Amino acid sequence: MRRLLAPLFAILLFVLPGVSAARTTVSASLAPAFRSDRIIVETRGAGPDIVFIPGLGSTGAAWRSTADKLEGRYRVHLVTIRGFGQTDIGANAGGALAAPAALEIERYIREQRLSRPALIGHSLGGQIALRVAADMRDRIGRVMVVDSAPFFPALVDSRVTAREVEPLARLGYQALMLFGDQALKGQVSALGGDLGLAGDMVFDGLGLQGGDRRVLAQGLYEALTVDLRQRLRDVTAPVTVVYGWTRDTNNPRNRLEGLYRYGFSTLRRPAQFVRIEGADHQVMIDQPARFQAAVERFMG
Secondary structure, eight states: OGGGHHHHHHHHHHHOOOTTSOOOOOOOOOOTTOOOSSEEEEEEEOSSEEEEEOOTTOOGGGGHHHHHTTTTTSEEEEEEETTBTTSOOGGGGSSOSHHHHHHHHHHHHHHTTOOSOEEEEETHHHHHHHHHHHHHGGGOOEEEEESOOSSGGGGTOTTOOHHHHHHHHHHHHHHHHHHOHHHHHHHHHHHOSOOGGGGGGSSOOOSOOOBOHHHHHHHHHHHHHOOOTGGGGGOOSOEEEEEEEOSOTTSGGGGHHHHHHHHTTTSSSOOEEEEEETOOSOHHHHSHHHHHHHHHHHHO
């Protein structure tokens, strides 16, 4: 277990942004008939529906640049989980985070009568997109997960189990609650050693708004302990996995596709894998033009 400590702490930071980053207030405008104490949804444009789900500590603003280029042809729905950024925490003050958020997105899809929407989720938001697709099956048209995996620790060691990771996840939860994410970041730096495949994901957060410690800690815990690989069998929509990549064979990102292929191998139909050269974890921010082209092909 000790040999996994440094790389798994890197995974913590893979899904955890810095709250010291510049915060962006997300619009709290909701569709007229929809109210939720778990999520906020901003809807823009007209046409086929695309639901964007941001990662841990990000708001719907993380997708705004992408959505702006789609707005004239699609109706985009920018989700924010309450407690991220400067939004009110609402019912996310205690208990589970991702599963209730997924259920609220499903309720939104039903109540707003979205017709087989596309789901695009980044990091923890990618896991939420997979939950929604598994629950709603043929009600979902297609799914794109961006630098995300059904079980994050498998990006370090495919043999590790949620039970083995849970004590470390609990430690991360407690450290974040007591000292904040900047202190947790310092602990990871002090560990040193090889950060494995998560090496280029550690201190590279951009455009992240942080949020309430309670939702960040809970999201961090769930990202480490929730294993959705068996739930992939319930996903009927086609899945596209987009991830940052480099030509440098010494860089762990050069070898990510094999791990992603293994992680998504329980899907009914093989996923499509799209690598975005020159991007790290924040693919849509690191390489916006290449990411936009991938979205256009995905929706095409």
